[in-house]
Amino acid sequence: MQFIAYKNYVQVFAYIFRWDTLAAIRHNNARNPMALAHAIMTALIDDDLSGYELAKSFDVSLGFFWRASHQQIYQELRKLAERGLLRGEKVSQSGKPNKIIYGLTEEGREALAQWVYDSSRMQEAKDDMLVKLYNLGDDNISHMVSEIEKRRDEMMQRLYLYERIRRTHYAKPDVLPVRRQGVYLALRCGITGGEQFLAWCDEALKRLAQIQSAQA
Amino acid sequence: MQFIAYKNYVQVFAYIFRWDTLAAIRHNNARNPMALAHAIMTALIDDDLSGYELAKSFDVSLGFFWRASHQQIYQELRKLAERGLLRGEKVSQSGKPNKIIYGLTEEGREALAQWVYDSSRMQEAKDDMLVKLYNLGDDNISHMVSEIEKRRDEMMQRLYLYERIRRTHYAKPDVLPVRRQGVYLALRCGITGGEQFLAWCDEALKRLAQIQSAQA
DNA sequence: CTCGACATGTAAAAAGTTACATGATTCT
DNA sequence: AGAATCATGTAACTTTTTACATGTCGAG
Structure with a gap:
């Protein structure tokens, strides 16, 4: 069951919208690329964090609006570090596995500030x-x-x-x-x-x- | 714009939940597998449709709650037909490219009815x-x-x-x-x-x- | 001595997007 | 003549999920 049988919706619409308007409604299913990367950088604006800490802080803040698993976060952190947007510092811990504390580089901060101006489409x-x-x-x-x-x-x-x-x-x-x-x-x-x-x-x-x- | 007074959930919750319950909020980021397949089958409950018609009807009905591009829909239709949940009937058209009209098989209807009982997690x-x-x-x-x-x-x-x-x-x-x-x-x-x-x-x-x- | 939290990942698979491709018809 | 619509896809890519792996520490 549909809201409107396929054959009728065109007539219904011809009444309400001009076609160009309709097209605007139609093609909204697009992803905003690199959104997770930018969410992660956003989480690092104030504090330098390790992957684990970042994943935790995600759960109670940014994660409300952009969810990510810890696996995704670790991978994304590594990629961002490779691209020079983050700097990672290895910290040896006694008794615990070593961790890497990530922080934004100047480049990262600039890229983030720039991203805000990118157009983003309504989320499906x-x-x-x-x-x-x-x-x-x-x-x-x-x-x-x-x-x-x-x-x-x-x-x-x-x-x-x-x-x-x-x-x-x-x-x-x-x-x-x-x-x-x-x-x-x-x-x-x-x-x-x-x-x-x-x-x-x-x-x-x-x-x-x-x-x-x-x-x- | 006013909404019903749900403000009292705060008090309600202070009584009901202890803090450890909050941890349960954390791990909700999971996808419900095959959701698109089931959305497509749902769209075919009443009518048999071709891929194109289905994509259009998606735009004004089910697509409000589960968006999909036409490419994804074509692929999913083919897969569902291969698995026997849909039956596809080739229709030759003069002047236009041929199309395939898809409809639910008995198996498809059963699978769909069953799917409703599957647990689904809150969408991120x-x-x-x-x-x-x-x-x-x-x-x-x-x-x-x-x-x-x-x-x-x-x-x-x-x-x-x-x-x-x-x-x-x-x-x-x-x-x-x-x-x-x-x-x-x-x-x-x-x-x-x-x-x-x-x-x-x-x-x-x-x-x-x-x-x-x-x-x- | 076991269970869960801490801490970090890899690998494979599924889902979804983007770009490309084709060719007829109909509207302006 | 050119744009838009109808109609159907393929291929490459990115994103996200699932499953697997490892090892320490502290609490009960």
Whole structure:
């Protein structure tokens, strides 16, 4: 089932949009190259970090907006060091494996500052669960309910963390320096998006409950 | 733009979760394998379509939640046909290149119905623009303003389309058959998510304007 | 003495993007 | 005549995931 049968959508659209506008909607599925590399460099603006530390800090900050596994991060760090955008310093540790502390070079800082001006396209939404909803039926409705409930719980946890960060570090955003205000805005995006998702979950659960009670 | 008062999740959570639970938030970055294949099969539930038609219908329906390029779709269709989940029928056309109309086989329908019960993990958010906000500075602030404005316009267009679809095909969701109600919920997710994003854009633009006027 | 956190990776596979290719038709 | 649309792909590449590997240290 589609929103609109393929044969009709053209007519529907001819009404609303000029064709050039439609084309703009269509071709949005593009990746912004090197995004992870720039996310990593961003994480190194203030502090020099080892791969492990970086991966950890990713989990509670930038990773909210660009996820990466530790394997990817290690590889990317090595590549960036090879290209001269990062400088890596080996640190021998007694008892523990050696680690490499990475920091931005001047070149790296320049490349990062330049990247901000690159055009980036809107990110595609990708969600399995919403595709599953297209397959909703009397038989799988209770499974969808539990899946949505699970997502709702996960989002609750995440929001709790966001809120905690907001209150401890961004309670008075107006007095923060410019860059911190940018981070605050990103955090706000996560918070409002999460709140919206919670609201949607409740709407969906309510509707699914209605369908279920009508069945019985 | 107002959202339901979910602000109390903070208190709720302070009671429910201890800090160790937060670790569970960390390892959510996984892909759900074969998601595109299932999205394609979903698009073929009601109608048999050629690759081209499928790609088009993707653009105005399922593609809102799982984007794919036509190249990817053609490849996936071929693979699915090889695995017996789709059946492809060659249609000779005069004047135009031949096309292959694909439809679900019984096996395909079963696999799809089964897939709905597979566990899927929360999708990672990936957004370049939010990473860029971490690099906000006096010099690039006006660029960020124009980038957010661009996103806002794009989202407006998309919301306009969503809303049009909702009104023409889902005006009275309660009387729809179960599966259509699932699609309606997905659409609602897109709409509320989009509205939230617009609201965030306005919040961000307001804050950035404040910073700019403080500079001058 | 085992389990989990610390710390660092390699290798292979899957998924997704970009660039290229072709050739008819229809609209301006 | 030139642009856009219809219609179908292939090939090369990048990005991301999964699975595997190794070894130390501290807590229970």
